[in-house]
Amino acid sequence: xxxxxxxxxxxxxxxxxxxxxxxxxxxxxxxxxxxxxxxxxxxxxxxxxxxxxxxxxxxxxxxxxxxxxxxxxxxxxxxxxxxxxxxxxxxxxxxxxxxxxxxxxxxxxxxxxxxxxxxxxxxxxxxxxxxxxxxxxxxxxxxxxxxxxxxxxxxxxxxxxxxxxxxxxxxxxxxxxxxxxxxxxxxxxxxxxxxxxxxxxxxxxxxxxxxxxxxxxxxxxxxxxxxxxxxxxxxxxxxxxxxxxxxxxxxxxxxxxxxxxxxxxxxxxxxxxxxxxxxxxxxxxxxxxxxxxxxxxxxxxxxxxxxxxxxxxxxxxxxxxxxxxxxxxxxxxxxxxxxxxxxxxxxx
Numbered sequence: 001x002x003x004x005x006x007x008x009x010x011x012x013x014x015x016x017x018x019x020x021x022x023x024x025x026x027x028x029x030x031x032x033x034x035x036x037x038x039x040x041x042x043x044x045x046x047x048x049x050x051x052x053x054x055x056x057x058x059x060x061x062x063x064x065x066x067x068x069x070x071x072x073x074x075x076x077x078x079x080x081x082x083x084x085x086x087x088x089x090x091x092x093x094x095x096x097x098x099x100x101x102x103x104x105x106x107x108x109x110x111x112x113x114x115x116x117x118x119x120x121x122x123x124x125x126x127x128x129x130x131x132x133x134x135x136x137x138x139x140x141x142x143x144x145x146x147x148x149x150x151x152x153x154x155x156x157x158x159x160x161x162x163x164x165x166x167x168x169x170x171x172x173x174x175x176x177x178x179x180x181x182x183x184x185x186x187x188x189x190x191x192x193x194x195x196x197x198x199x200x201x202x203x204x205x206x207x208x209x210x211x212x213x214x215x216x217x218x219x220x221x222x223x224x225x226x227x228x229x230x231x232x233x234x235x236x237x238x239x240x241x242x243x244x245x246x247x248x249x250x251x252x253x254x255x256x257x258x259x260x261x262x263x264x265x266x267x268x269x270x271x272x273x274x275x276x277x278x279x280x281x282x283x284x285x286x287x288x289x290x291x292x293x294x295x296x297x298x299x300x301x302x303x304x305x306x307x308x309x310x311x312x313x314x315x316x317x318x319x320x321x322x323x324x325x326x327x328x329x330x331x332x333x334x335x336x337x338x339x340x341x342x343x344x345x346x347x348x
Contacts, residue, residue, distance in 0.1 A: 031161045033321055035168035039176055040205045042068050046173050061174040065166060073162065079240070080158075086237040193339050197332060204302075204331040208324045211291070212247055212311075218287045219246040219253045226279050230272045232260060246288065247323040248312060253284050306330050 224239020264273035314326020
């Protein structure tokens with residue numbers, strides 16, 4: 001009886017201490033998560049370096065980390081700096097009245113009067129709707145500009161998080177395999193099941209991060225390029241925004257380029273509007289429709305609709321980290337049920 005009480009008490013203490021430790025690490029969740037993701041992505045390179053230089057884990061981890069910084073971190077810092085500068089300039093133009101969202105809304109209404117008539121026929125009161133849309137457009141534009149300004153003001157916090165992420169990445173690259181073995185020994189799920197789940201975690205993380213980032217970079221670059229060609233203000237700013245929105249499958253960058261296309265038509269610039277419409281639908285859309293299934297859906301072995309819903313849900317709950325966490329949770333959900341059906345229901 002006493003042994004059972006001691007065992008249960010210890011398990012309760014184990015749970016409480018684990019939860020407390022989780023609360024302590026919660027402020028660093030983003031840094032820890034991305035350190036794990038970067039480690040998973042660059043682990044094959046770490047192993048390759050070891051085959052070249054021998055069993056020198058510290059040196060191999062250092063070389064891999066420096067390569068990661070050269071390929072990912074430094075370009076992102078330069079792009080972020082340019083993005084913040086252009087965002088601040090855009091914010092100043094909005095505040096100075098050079099860019100007036102209300103005027104843009106009025107031009108759209110004047111150019112497409114049939115839309116107001118359609119709303120009336122559908123029984124929708126347009127008197128307050130117009131004002132609400134105008135106010136929403138103003139708020140959205142100012143919010144985007146102010147958030148960019150906030151990013152610039154929080155540069156120090158960003159650099160601290162980045163430093164913590166890189167610091168942890170070094171140790172995960174060096175000791176990652178030992179940590180995985182330790183976790184496999186600690187968890188009471190069965191070694192084969194734990195290894196299968198870790199394998200799925202690595203597959204989905206690698207495919208989701210690499211795939212979505214490639215799609216985001218391609219769509220953002222294509223969108224920023226056409227905005228620059230058509231002389232639309234803030235091409236770099238909108239290119240980065242389109243890259244971020246492209247993390248949402250199916251719609252993505254169209255949230256930006258399609259309203260701009262309508263505005264060009266509304267202002268009488270039919271040539272630029274038509275060019276942007278065709279370019280957005282064919283070129284930018286093709287990057288999403290072709291690259292994403294190849295880079296994300298195929299490697300994660302998730303249906304497209306699961307990728308869509310899990311990505312949007314992840315972004316809603318976890319913010320920017322959610323574009324990886326959402327599909328990852330979905331993949332682990334499906335893998336866990338497959339293991340259950342195999343081990344407990346006898347299905348293959």
